[in-house]
Amino acid sequence: MTFTLLLTHDERPELSGPNTDYDPVEVTPLKSEEVEAARDAALAAIAGAADLDGLKQVRIDHTGDRSPLALANREIGALPPQARKEAGQRIGQARGAVNKALGERQAVLEVEHEERMLVEETVDVTLPTDRLPSGARHPITTGSELIADIFVAMGWEVAEGPVIEAEWLNFDALNLGADHPARTMQDTFWTEPAENAMVLRTHTSPVQARTMLTRTPPIYVVCPGRVFRTDEYDATHSPMFHQVEGLAIDEGISMAHLKGTLDHFATSMFGEGITTRFRPSYFPFTEPSAEVDLVCFVCRGAGELEGSPCRTCRGEGWIEWGGCGVVNPRVLTACGVDAERYTGFAFGMGIDRTLMFRHGLEDLRELFEGDVRFTTAFGTEL
Amino acid sequence: MKASRSWIEEYVDLPAGVTTDDLTARLTALGLKLEAIDRAGDAITGPLVLGRVLTMEPEPQKNGKTINWCTVDVGDANGTGEPQGIVCGAHNFAPGDLVVCVLPGAVLPGDFAISARKTYGHLSAGMICSARELGLGEDHDGIIVLPADAGEPGQDAFGVLGLDAEVIEFEINPDRAYGLSLRGIARDAALAYDAPYRDPALRETPAANAEGWPVEVDDAVGCPVFVARQVTGFDPAAPTPAWLAERLQHAGMRSISLAVDITNYVMLETGRPIHGYDADKVQGTVRVRRATEGERLTTLDGTDRALSPEDLVVTDDSGLIGLGGVMGGETTEMSSTTTSVLVEAAHWDATAMFRTGKRHKISSEAGKRNERGVDPTICEAAADRVVELLTTYGGGTVHPGVTVVGTPPVPLAIAIDADLPARVTGIAIDPATAVADLEAVGCTVTVDGDRLTAVPPSWRPDLTDPFDLVEEVARVVGYDQVPSVLPTPSAGRGLTREQRLRRRVGRTVAGAGYVEVVSFPFVGEATFNALGLPADDPLRHTVGLANPLSSEEPAYTTTLLPGLLKAAARNVGRGAAGVALFETGTVAFPVDRGPAPIYGVDRRPTDDELAKLFDTLPEQPLHLAVVLAGERERAGWWGEGREAGWADAIGLARRVATELGVELVVESASRMPWHPGRCARLLVGDEVLGHAGELHPKVAKAYGLPPRPAALELDLDLLLRRAVDVASGPVVSGYPVAKEDVALVVPAATAAAAVEAALREGAGALLESIRLFDVYTGEQVGDGHKSLAFALRFRATDRTLTDEEVGAARDAAVALAAERTGAAQRA
């Protein structure tokens, strides 16, 4: 960095006119000792400049138009030609030394200045910076997306459907005829009037039915979504909750493919080594049917942690995760799939419940209270 | 279904050393799911013995109570053989009674440690126990007094009290009705261990004869089999034997009277519901028929019921005496004076049972079995077992008459490919194994080449389909044998356009500082009143619920705002200084196009039928809504905070639209629940997406929110439909920008957006951007006017613009604004 001094015309000192009468040795400023003194004075002043402002003044004083060396330099022209060379050299050397010293001091002071500035500008970086509150997406949303992504990565697709659904799609098409005892297993919200044969869907299975009715196999879809049952609201029940169901229809599909898919799903959600087991169960829309349990990912199946029973699985080593089975051929027929050619599997589990044990939630209601302190803990992706 | 292990073992010889945990694990693996094992004695340790009370001295106390200072013979259980001194507060016993004593060192349920202690001036060495103290029930009327012959003093009391019993509770699925009987549970236990099995329904029964009670069945579909037997001279005062009462208690049934207990016992044992009539009250021929319209019956629960022509009823000469298979009538009910019992063991049509139970809201143990399917062949055996127990424990005589009407339906054969179980389960099951497993569950199997035909056993009416057989084979082979194989679908198409866009919207809104909520969609009148909606507001036209959880909220919502407002109020109530919430969710609008059709299930509905069905459903668009209240930006060391306001809500709508590449039109509107002067209608083209702005002060008040909350609600489906699929990359010019500021004075009511639009259009293609940076009202622009200052930036993609070009564009912009809005350039 260089500082240039620009003096206006008015500020310039009056120049002495050529004075051919002078003997150079008679001209005081050009005397060797005078030049040296001016140089030494300048060097001393430079060395003594404490800061950039001081140095700026030193520069003006000792190299400016009115500085002794500048004035002396101007006198050179007044010398007889034979004396000019020597005087010029002498002054040139002196000015060179001064400029060099100025430059060096400038560099030193600039570094010092910057260091001081940086010290002075220190702030308390521990001050809060939360002027704008953070947003967050709901874990049910991001959890559904996480699950969808696991299946999309396998080549599946995500299917959706309406929550107010036709009775036929929610029940009959799924082998849950009006006289099926299992209908009473699902406490259903009916829309008014009940003769309209519409329900708040009790599971996302009607989405499976819709998919089969409107597409041709092979079909590999997951259906996450909200569902309703007339359950009273408490720590583990809610009239509205969320399910993800899966449906695969293809040639040669078996329970083994169901097991493979659920093992992969479990491992993706809960980590290596977390697999599933099947227990016989009953669902009208599948046959054979199974309940699917998950290796408890807290105690990793041991049933205990540091000598006491695992709280997550109540010492069982397994967690009940959902239901599944081979799609009942009656369902395939009702939904227009050739049951002779194709088989399929289906599964379903609660998203809320899955999140509850994945994230150690104690009370289902936390998910529906809308308390920002709860939701922001999950950020925008699970 | 609950049963003690010992009762199960009456019908199956389990291998020695089988633990109850192992038994239940194997039964669970076979489909009879363990719910819980109840071991009453588990919570008791230490000496719990029988004692005979030798002396008891009542001692009144200062607190008004009287205690008894007793000495009790506990044999050698106390180590000395001396009588044990015990203070007892109960009075329901006398010297000589056999009681239950817990001695020092024992621990009772609730970690209640027993020690010898000084009390009421005596050293009480133990306790005489009540049922409640032992965890045997809630009965706290006094201590347990045992029958004199229950045992000897000093004898361990666990066995006597049934404390060593293990009661297993099963969760029986609807398809495994056989599991609602000891007969069925024991059969699966025998299957699990390949152990010897004794079928309690396999017994010699007398043949039907002419002396039997006259029975006529008019409806053989509804009641294929009706068996009647009779016991006379029965002692109604005869007690229920302790073992039987205990088994019933373990099964979760109360002991009522010997006759009733026996019918229940046989139902639990065989799965066949039995009805007992007081034979002296039954008049003439018993008849089974469907009810006729208008008939009524008072069932034995005292309820007077209007019957449907679908209901099966039992009648006699007096009229209706029972709702067949569901509940008996009051007039023929057995009582404490019944000495003659008419035993009915009938097989009823499962569907009829289900419908009647549902219609009359009767949920009974008998109904549960009848509607799920009972073995139709065991009516005679079950009735015979009842007769046997009645005469064994209640005296009396078996009437020689035996009535059997009808024949049990025969199970239909099911034919499958022999390799079907292997194909469906993915387990390597050879045909021979499949045959053996089907035979193991009771099927009669014949093999013909690659096909096998199975006739299900009479106790498995649930087996009707080929895949039912697959499940039977699978559960015998073991579900744990299913291998884990990932299917290999062909390439998928990934998320749909809408699915991707919805995620994008969610991230955008969360990125703008909003927190997502998930609310219940239930609303009612009060909800809409709180929103201040006028009586004819379309949002009040809802899809109603026939059976809402709360009569206050009997409908599915048409707007997301109520849920958000409630959540906002909850946050504020919990101390939040400000809250910004959003929700994406479906709302519902009725279409009133009649009921949804119910089609058959033997074929796919046609496309037209499906279209008709879809057409009846309510419209259920996805909405996006936000609510803000209170502090939006926090105050802090940087300075003042900022309250949320109308601009936040409208700004968010713009931000989302921009994210999707949609040009959003904002115009002034007036609509509840918004502030009439601070409400924007949001449009794309001429399609209204929704509204945003400050909420009406009444709404803020109704929900208890801080002043000036703001809200946005729009139809996200509509917005997403307009989203730009593939954004075109803009040409970004590197030439210098030319900036021009213009200040225009317009009437105060002129919309800034209108002025901006005119400027934009007038400026033409050279305009790169325009931004309103100041709004001024005051003396300098005169009353009723405002000055709008815009910063215009001009730039070309191919050259540096000349001053003349920029000036011309600027002038054209101002000229058009003047023409369109009357704007005058401010001097």
Ligand SMILES: [Zn+2]
């Ligand atoms: Zn665990």
